[in-house]
Amino acid sequence: MPSRSVLLSEAFKSHPVHLHHKHADFSSLQELPDSYAWNQPDDHPSDRSIFASKSIPVVDLNDPNALKLIGHACKTWGVFQVTNHGISTELLDDIESAGRSLFSLPLQQKLKAARSPDGVSGYGVARISSFFPKLMWSEGFTIVGSPVDHFRQLWPQDYSKFCDVIEEYEAEVKRLAGRLMWLMLGSLGISRADIKWAGPKGNFKGASAALQLNSYPACPDPDRAMGLAAHTDSTLLTILYQNSTSGLQVLREGTGWVTVPPIHGAFVVNVGDLLHILSNGLYPSVLHRAVVNRTRHRLSIAYLYGPPSSVKISPLPRLVGPGQPPLYRPITWTEYLGTKAKHFNKALSSVRVFSPVNGLADVTDHNTVKVN
Numbered sequence: 001m002p003s004r005s006v007l008l009s010e011a012f013k014s015h016p017v018h019l020h021h022k023h024a025d026f027s028s029l030q031e032l033p034d035s036y037a038w039n040q041p042d043d044h045p046s047d048r049s050i051f052a053s054k055s056i057p058v059v060d061l062n063d064p065n066a067l068k069l070i071g072h073a074c075k076t077w078g079v080f081q082v083t084n085h086g087i088s089t090e091l092l093d094d095i096e097s098a099g100r101s102l103f104s105l106p107l108q109q110k111l112k113a114a115r116s117p118d119g120v121s122g123y124g125v126a127r128i129s130s131f132f133p134k135l136m137w138s139e140g141f142t143i144v145g146s147p148v149d150h151f152r153q154l155w156p157q158d159y160s161k162f163c164d165v166i167e168e169y170e171a172e173v174k175r176l177a178g179r180l181m182w183l184m185l186g187s188l189g190i191s192r193a194d195i196k197w198a199g200p201k202g203n204f205k206g207a208s209a210a211l212q213l214n215s216y217p218a219c220p221d222p223d224r225a226m227g228l229a230a231h232t233d234s235t236l237l238t239i240l241y242q243n244s245t246s247g248l249q250v251l252r253e254g255t256g257w258v259t260v261p262p263i264h265g266a267f268v269v270n271v272g273d274l275l276h277i278l279s280n281g282l283y284p285s286v287l288h289r290a291v292v293n294r295t296r297h298r299l300s301i302a303y304l305y306g307p308p309s310s311v312k313i314s315p316l317p318r319l320v321g322p323g324q325p326p327l328y329r330p331i332t333w334t335e336y337l338g339t340k341a342k343h344f345n346k347a348l349s350s351v352r353v354f355s356p357v358n359g360l361a362d363v364t365d366h367n368t369v370k371v372n
């Protein structure tokens, strides 16, 4: 561990986003305001692809072949769903209803817990909003560390029961994340000895994470609106719970946008940018987005899981060799979040090592134009 550890919550100190004037009271909007109309013909939610014939793999964690199935899903899709993961449907119901209570508070109340421009936690629009000229039809609440201060502002009387649900959910999903890490890495031949930062018990005790509650209100003109614009996650992996309303889509090369159908009690697990780096490019970090719905409110809860914040992540030595040079330079999670805040979807290529073979430019050559 480096002596000076930079917390995840510090990641955006040098990349503040000022979006406060953009909070909307969706329930009062009967028509889609122009500021929410994403009418680019080639990246339009209305090209939402059918439940494609080849669909996202579903893996039962009790299946003796789970390791192999997960490895295959990670290589080919970068995303899969898991069932029999050990987290009770009661806890899922509890976290969903906590999310619902939060987003159904009056806007003025939610704004009391607004995310500060250089902070990570609190209520607000997606951080990536600053890269797009149009607004997204969603609101979010990010939790890093204890939610108690913000929850006290939201629910001065009964914040503690909501804190308990969040804490219980985080503890359970953290355990699942550690288990999934070993399955995802195990199928690449990686074992405990290869990842020192997983700790002596191999339980990734020092891992960092953010919990992102996303709310997508019913929308008067869903075909022209965008819930959450296409992005990859800056994580090792993300564990997503979605309610029974569909909306999540992943981009599959050669197919287009594929809807991830909600399965009651299941989680969607996707590879993030840091696992792509760790796997030396073997696992793709999947591009995904959320579209919205005319009649139904949609809720999703993403557990964005990463390494201890100051551990340098680089391609695993076991996956590097004479024919497989390391494709990425070492970077900490906190540094990567800063890079993402600056370069957005070009962040990953900005970490890519210069090579005369792949012809990619070094990070110093990277200039991304930010649309505000």
Ligand SMILES: C=C1C[C@]23C[C@H]1CC[C@H]2[C@@]12CCC[C@@](C)(C(=O)O1)[C@H]2[C@@H]3C(=O)O
Residues within 6 Å of the ligand: 120, 126, 127, 128, 129, 142, 209, 210, 212, 231, 232, 233, 234, 235, 304, 337, 340
């Ligand atoms: C630990 C994370 C990961 C963050 C930033 C920070 C807290 C919130 C996460 C998200 C959640 C919503 C999509 C995203 C793209 C966004 O705008 O905020 C994510 C982003 C990332 O994966 O880069």
Ligand SMILES: O=C(O)CCC(=O)C(=O)O
Residues within 6 Å of the ligand: 212, 214, 228, 233, 240, 242, 247, 248, 288, 289, 290, 299, 300, 302
């Ligand atoms: O709402 C969804 O299904 C997607 C959420 C997401 O991609 C995220 O929070 O990173």
Ligand SMILES: [Fe+2]
Residues within 6 Å of the ligand: 231, 232, 233, 238, 288, 302
């Ligand atoms: Fe995401």
